[in-house]
Amino acid sequence: MTMTGLDIFDATVQKTMPWVNELTKELGWENKHQVFQGLRATLHALRDRLTVEEASHLGAQLPILLSGFYYENWRPGSKTHKDRTKEEFFQHIRDYFRNINPDLDTESLVRAVFKIMAQRVSPGEIEDVVNMMPPALRELWPEAVRS
16 A cells, blocks of 8 residues: 555655554553654654764664654754753653643653663664663663663
8 A cells, every 4th residue: 555656655654653553552642643742752852862973873773754853953963961850851841742732741651652662773772872861761761671
């Protein structure tokens, strides 16, 4: 089944939708648009916390469509966020969601996104990302990838 008539577009949509569908199921949300916005906001918060090199390594492992959103508005070399606490990290996502869903359970969203990432990104890359996190943020990742 072709959607766009362009194989590369159809392939990347097919590779991106399992991320959205799994996250929809994990969160128990009905609205896939909000699920995608949550994925996007969490990826941006994570990207902005990583070094340029590590952010690039992670982005290279995402489906093309998702990596496009991941890199959206990125300014490599600009100051990275040095969030040390969950609250500091969550605030970036809350700021993004303030007009979409002000009652967002940010911690559940982040844990769900990190769980999907741990399943869909290579273990070595996840290990590198987790090891760059301070202990408070490392704790948000599934236990299996923290050890």
